[in-house]
Amino acid sequence: MSVPPETHRPETVPVSHTGGAAPRVLLVEDDSKIAQEVVEELESRHFHVQHEESGAAGLAIGLNAHFDVMIVDRMLPELDGLTLIETLRERRVHVPVLVLSALSAVDDRVSGLKAGGDDYLTKPFAMEELAARLEALLRRPDNSRHTMLRVGPLEMDLIARTVTRNGMPIDLLPREFRLLEYLMRRPGQVLTRNMLLEDVWNYRFIPQTNLVDVHIGKLRRKIDESGKPPLIQSIRGAGFMLRAS
Amino acid sequence: MLRNELFRTATFRLTLAVVAAMICSAALQFFFGYSQASVFEARRSDMLLLREASILQRETPSELEQQVRDRATDDLRIIMNVTTLFDAQQHYIVGDLRNWPTGLVADGHVHVIEPEAMGGGSATVLRMVGVRVRGGRYLVLGRSRHMRTELRLMMRHSMLVSIVPTVLFALMTGIILSHRALSRVKDMHEAIDRIMEGDLHERLPSGKQNDDLQRLAGSVNRMLDRLEQLLDEIRDVGNDIAHDLRTPLARVRARLDRALNAGHSAEALRNVIARTIDDLDQSFSIITALLRIGEIENGRRRAGFGTVDLGALVADIVDLYEPIAETKGIILSHAGADTPIQVQGDRDLLIEVLANLVDNAIKFTPEGGRVEIRTCMKDDCALLQVADTGIGIPAGERKAVMGRFYRSDKSRHIPGSGLGLSLVSAILALHHARLDIMPSRVHDSLPGVTMGIIFPPSTLIQAGN
Secondary structure (H helix, E strand, C coil): CCCCCCCECHHHCCCCCHHHCCCEEEEECCCHHHHHHHHHHHHHCCCEEEEECCHHHHHHHHHHCCCCEEEEECCCCCCCHHHHHHHHHHCCCCCCEEEEECCCCHHHHHHHHHCCCCEEEECCCCHHHHHHHHHHHHCCCCCCCCCEEEECCEEEECCCCEEEECCEEECCCHHHHHHHHHHHCCCCCCEEHHHHHHHHCCCCCCCCCCHHHHHHHHHHHHHCCCCCCCCEEEECCCEEEECCC | CHHHHHHHCHHHHHHHHHHHHHHHHHHHHHHHHHHHHHHHHHHHHHHHHHHHHHHHHCCCHHHHHHHHHHHCCCHHHHCCCEEEEECCCCCEEEECCCCCCCCCCCCCCEEEECHHHHCCCCCCCEEEEEEEEHHHEEEEEEEECHHHHHHHHHHHHHHHHHHHHHHHHHHHHHHHHHHHHHHHHHHHHHHHHHHHCCCCCCCCCCCCCCCHHHHHHHHHHHHHHHHHHHHHHHHHHHHHHHHHHHHHHHHHHHHHHHHHHHCCCHHHHHHHHHHHHHHHHHHHHHHHHHHHHHHHHHHCCCCCCEEEEHHHHHHHHHHHHHHHHHHCCCEEEEECCCCCCEEEECHHHHHHHHHHHHHHHHHCCCCCCEEEEEEEEECCEEEEEEEECCCCCCHHHCCHHHCCCCCCHHHCCCCCCCCHHHHHHHHHHHCCCEEEEECCCCCCCCCCCEEEEEECHHHEECCCC
8 A cells, every 4th residue: 555645744733722722631541551651642742631540539620620621431440431421411511521441332332422421432542543532522623503614725515515616616426525524624633534434424333445545535536626735634544634724 | 088989979878868768767667566556555454454353353252362362473473463452441461562552543444553652562654453342352453564665675676677687788789879870970070180181082981871971971072072163163263363463464574674674765764664554553453353253242232223224224335335336446336125124233233244245345346347235125034135246255165254264265365354254244143134145146257246134024123113
């Protein structure tokens, strides 16, 4: 497999900053090895991480201090992860929560989201995947009532279901439109293949073939201008990103 | 040690229980026999006393006195132990007793008199009768209960004589039988010990007699056959896993080695690293797939089950796979039924099944071919077929392809984990559905394969329900 020329190094992946300061992350995880790995990885990406080992301690901190995002393991001593999240939600703490679990079966995922979690990640996971999902949680997508989305030269009319580049119409299939809409709502954000499969196609498995790459490739050919750098960039080891500008 | 072992055999314990029961029944027999006999003996005693009294009553006073005196010395004392004559004031005249026994009333009825009531005249309990005779005198007759004691002694002796040989015989039989069982069990124990030491080909000894022990040994042997077969399979799978993981790792190592020695430019090194990550990802995907199959096979989780529309499922999968089919020049199409077909299932798992089948179909179909997904009803079952025009699967390999890591010789050059169909069959088993593999028969050189998923009627949701 050849490497696309527009490959970015992971360290150049931008991290969004809410209000300019480092985003504060609360990690509640009892497995010290995983916790250490996550803390190191996130700190290298300029997150400010606080780590708690038990559910009770996590809840106490989560209720009293402000965090931008939380990572909560499902299986915790003293207080399990789902109860922790439910308690937080009852006390009107609406910080986005990413649930970690060793269980990948669908019903576990559903119960995790039902308890008030915003996303779900199964162990073992790639750090890139974790970072991309935290990023997505920090920057809630632009789901406002705008009927037009604009990213760079691209313009999307959500009512007429049309897309133009520099005013020139682009003919897209419904699935290509759906994919592009997802990307345009999250400009400048790393989106992993799993996130695209889950959110655009509603699939929860990893296909053997590089399906997402093929879809992105098709979309690229339609939206890119010849001679200009591609609008959708491949991020090596992580996924794709629609350039913000 | 052996004595202890013997005691622990079921046969010997049973023998002991039988012996105990025999002793108990003999004791009961003795008790009832004795009580019956003693009642009978008392009645006979009373009859004798009364009859003797009535005979003696008829004698004249002097003759009676003579008779009583004689009786104190003659053989009749064995039968009539006490014969005494008292005067009207109940004072002693002649006979065995010196004093009138306290508690005795001369009413012509039999009384039981305790030994102390006679002022030391007798050592045992006596049955006595007192009657008035001519001249205002009293005649007292008495019989001791020594007959009853004799009776008891005799019965006890006969019981012991009969029970001891019976018990000994039962014990001997028990010991012999237990010894035989013990030696067979011992053989089995030794065989099991050898099996536990790792010799899985060993089996329990099979004897000639068709008894319960033998049937148990047969069952254990069949279980061992199955276990051995499963272990062989696991060993094969283990070898396959090792092999499939080793291949990409070997490539990684060789590539890194070359890069280290060649001194490439930064760009070339970056390329090497990228390809290395691809190989590592392949190893990862194999491990992930294995874990996932294990999870589905062990979990038996049906919480995600709901109503799944097969037509919608196929439409989703076509939407996902059409671009990749297009890039390979393959036509991917859907031939659906007129009415919607709905089954009971987990949408996420079923789409994974379909994705695997379509993935394979596209992979093994050459450019210009077709992959058709069909949904239809047949014999009350719902059918979901993925038909391709590819290289096909020979009849002999159709069962084997569902095993883990199976790769047809024809497909060695096509990348893949070899785990897809294992995953498919695990998920279908959870759905009570089965997979049917047959050739599509479009062309002789490319027979193609049709993978048919059959949902039995019990898994269908009838329209309108």
